[in-house]
Amino acid sequence: DAGVTQSPTHLIKTRGQQVTLRCSPKSGHDTVSWYQQALGQGPQFIFQYYEEEERQRGNFPDRFSGHQFPNYSSELNVNALLLGDSALYLCASSSGWGYTFGSGTRLTVV
Amino acid sequence: AQSVTQPDIHITVSEGASLELRCNYSYGATPYLFWYVQSPGQGLQLLLKYFSGDTLVQGIKGFEAEFKRSQSSFNLRKPSVHWSDAAEYFCAVGSPSGSARQLTFGSGTQLTVLP
Numbered sequence: 001d002a003g004v005t006q007s008p009t010h011l012i013k014t015r016g017q018q019v020t021l022r023c024s025p026k027s028g029h030d031t032v033s034w035y036q037q038a039l040g041q042g043p044q045f046i047f048q049y050y051e052e053e054e055r056q057r058g059n060f061p062d063r064f065s066g067h068q069f070p071n072y073s074s075e076l077n078v079n080a081l082l083l084g085d086s087a088l089y090l091c092a093s094s095s096g097w098g099y100t101f102g103s104g105t106r107l108t109v110v
Numbered sequence: 111a112q113s114v115t116q117p118d119i120h121i122t123v124s125e126g127a128s129l130e131l132r133c134n135y136s137y138g139a140t141p142y143l144f145w146y147v148q149s150p151g152q153g154l155q156l157l158l159k160y161f162s163g164d165t166l167v168q169g170i171k172g173f174e175a176e177f178k179r180s181q182s183s184f185n186l187r188k189p190s191v192h193w194s195d196a197a198e199y200f201c202a203v204g205s206p207s208g209s210a211r212q213l214t215f216g217s218g219t220q221l222t223v224l225p
Contacts, residue, residue, distance in 0.1 A: 033212070035213075040218075041218070042202075042217045042218050043200070043213075045212050048210050048211070048212060055209060056208075056210030090153055090154070094211060097204065099156065099211075099213070101154040103152055103153045104153055
């Protein structure tokens, strides 16, 4: 049984550009959460999607948006990239409190 | 708002020695408590969790943690560390109330194991 799959694994973008990160949840999970992990820091909650709607949002600007599809997969979009958006972006799927994390997408903004 | 403090940024132990990683939380009631481990370039793997009941929780890879309400702590322990335990460890809390199951993480403790 595949766990959480994230794509791409790495990417490099230029300041001001837009990026889309993708996440396929673990089979049986209906909820997807996104976290940003800056170098040397713990993950910070961006938002959570359930039944194709944003259920909860952390302290992130509107430049961060997301989507959940009927098959529970999810996208994270970041507009107008800043250097400070460089981080590891983790997707986690869950059913209840049973979280499974993906290996993340390493985003570098230059 | 809930928060998590991991006072030790970096800990070094010798292989075979015992280990204790500290975690303190701030929350109005008793939160749900978690310990995760992250190897370089990898996602997070759950070691153990506490929801209620017995305050000593057993996890995978020989780890255990003890919830102490009076100290708002949830320290992680292992009696004998193996070289493969070298990684970064994160303590996290979750709110039992509400529909969103959001985790709040500490800043992590990096564990180095000496041969």
